[in-house]
Amino acid sequence: MTTMIELTGETFDEQVLRGGTPVLVDFWAEWCPPCRMIAPILEEIETEYRGRLTIAKLNGDNHPGIAQRYGVMGLPTLNLYRDGQVALQIVGARSKRRLLADLAPHL
Template sequence: MIDLTSETFDERVLRGGTPVLVEFWAEWCPPCRMIAPILEEIDAEYGDRLTVAKLNGDDHPDIAQRYGVMGFPTLTLYRDGEVALQIVGARSKRRLLADLAPHL
């Protein structure tokens, strides 16, 4: 899983060759800790079709604001530099994969 910053976001996410799922998270967020292992599993299983990344919204509020992130965790899927899907809140792996499937 890739750790993003304000400096690396555009290059790694918007100019990436594969779809990129970004988790906007924060240290103090219990649901973020709940979903972290699920995202690691998805990264390991779908790494050839999907890049999974995370960005600490407290440390990089400019990016969170740019994409209208109002709460954590927010998962945003980017395809070809555009937002294809945005999910607010933690989800089970099965439900998250169902949401992502049409975009992969």
């Protein structure tokens, strides 16, 4: 069972920028096939890394201001936030192995 957080413009700062653990935000959209491809991978990682990493989703179509604020130009974009700052930005879908390798130095 996934406990990924669905972010909104009202909850983004509190849950991402002030979070105690690193937060990986998935900027996605309904129409985006690569977004649907990466979703089950993120659910697996969320379960395996619970307590060490929070994974949240933000619909870029519904919240374009936040996407623009963080330089999101394509979907999916995964931003890893640590201490209120973007520590890593990944654009496009990745395999689980590659995604974990990209995240490892930051966790």
